[in-house]
Amino acid sequence: MSEKIKILMIDDHPSMIEGYKIILSYNDLGYEIETTSAFNCKDAYDIITNPSKKDYFDIVFLDYSLPSYEEKNIVNGEDLALLVKKYSPSTKIVILTSHIETLILYNIIKKVDPNGLLVKSDFTAEELLKAFEAIINNEIYNSATVKASLKELLSKDNYLDDFNRQMLTLLSQGIKTKNLPQHMNLSMSSIEKRKVQIKLYLGIEKGTDEDVIREAKKRGLI
Template sequence: MKLKVLMVDDHPSMLEGYKIILSYNSLGFEIETTTAFNCEAAYEIITKKNSTFDMVFLDYSLPAYEAMHINSGEDLAILVKTHLPNAKIVMLTSHSEALILYNIVRNIEPAGLLVKSDFSADELLTAFEVMVHDGIYHSATVKQNIKELLSKKVYLDVFNRQIITLLAQGIKTKSLPSHLNLSISTIEKRKVQIRDYFGIQKGNDEDIIREAKKLGLV
């Protein structure tokens, strides 16, 4: 049985490695691969009429296609969901930041999400077999970092959630004490906790609102 796979990565050696590894799959699939090295080339393939693929491997960080506002593998994944709705999406990334991984899972819901430093040839084959059988595969760093991120919900107690909600409603920080039984200094300390939770080193109220929306909190 033949499986058509699109692989997108700006490192040709990585693509060759993936192709060789998948050729050793134990399910008897013949892997027919198409490759692209940047967002523009991938865009042309994905949006081509009558283009069909069973699986699409996407690197997260790729040279952008600025004319079409395609800046990453995540943007390409959204295209895949539109133009190749039956294709299983596999995101591969060198990023291990919890929020990036969480957002990929939340926004794309890929069949597979693997941090490149995590997996060996054997693990890639294991992930491939799980995905072929309609399972979801997350590599070790993905599982651990998302688990840690979600555990930080202790930061979002009732007051912090109220602060986020009021900011999202357009209430300015200086006006928050009139809505909450908290002093302005306490509110500022809580905003530091909120920014820490969102992974924002420095940021204003708009940054807090943006991150809260990304996580579906407001």
Template sequence: MNHINILMVDDHPIIIEGYQNVLMATKREDQTLHIETANNCDEAAIMIERASKKYPYHVCFFDISLPGSEDGKYTSGEDLALLAKELMPRCKIVILTMFNESYRIHNIIKEIDPDGFLIKSDLTSMELADGFQQIIKSPPYYSSTVSNYLKKTISSDIYIDDINRKILHLLSQGIKTKNLSEYVSISKSAIEKRKKHLKLLFSVEDGKDETLLKEAREKGYL
């Protein structure tokens, strides 16, 4: 993906300016970034609807706390993220927020399952730059507060749902990742994303499936 259409939604123009400057300064040589911005739900909803008809955004950044729309239909970045997912299914959704309470993090992951999730207080220019490239290439990318929260919740069954359990079971039976979609009724990219998620949850540092299975066995999931 070399020409990248981006929408950034935040009600603080100076923050958006900062994000833009970082991405423009750190983009790869072969990348052209076309960045559009919005400061509230009304502007953003119009732009998402317009883009979806002709030139869909490749990446959307949403701050969670935003002035709601006049008609009360959209009240936050979460609502806009769901709209973008519905109208532009291939768009990468990135959530940026000041909220770092675990229940908010939990709800956002459950509701939106974003490709990127960055807590503003964790954010450095370097992290935004690295995160952006990873989100384009192989999402998800979660900043440290989010990753730590996910690791803490490993004991709860919320994230190890039936599909994830089935993926772990099939991998343990020696089924190759490329063939998993024959057994699980989701796409290959969705399977890849879930595997990445599982590796994050089980703190798999080396990225290997064997390590994932070993950790899952030790924690009683296999």
């Protein structure tokens, strides 16, 4: 009898889950795949926090963009991944996303440190199987876009720490520099110093917030 791998699949498109199930059933390792499905953050929350499901799943495959569960402040797959780490620390986490923005991918890796991160436009059935087999063998698997996007950022980690990334995101949302202290636990002088770091990283000697945002978008950061 083949060994069974228990997988929780979380995606708001049932057809995607069915596709993943079919693909994984063809794995070369001979595993039988047992799947449980959830289509939104609330359903996933209920499964993950159920005491009977503690460390029950070998792997969780979850989409980054999902219908939120506002009552518990669970707004996306990243929040669910952190929940899995809390309730089932031995479960491996694979995040699938349509996002290609470098900061989003970078944030996922920094905050969640998943066993796998795959951009949906990257992978074929063959690559999904390759990722599955690597993760089963305790390897980390990132798809091509993730690797390419993170290569430069990870080599300049000091420029894009949590605060600097938050600052870029807030600026892109239209928050003015003078109002940033209201949104961040930083003084105005600290914010100005960090903005200099960001401009250095982006290759901007002088420029406005709009110039920073324009260059960040050009580089696919936001």
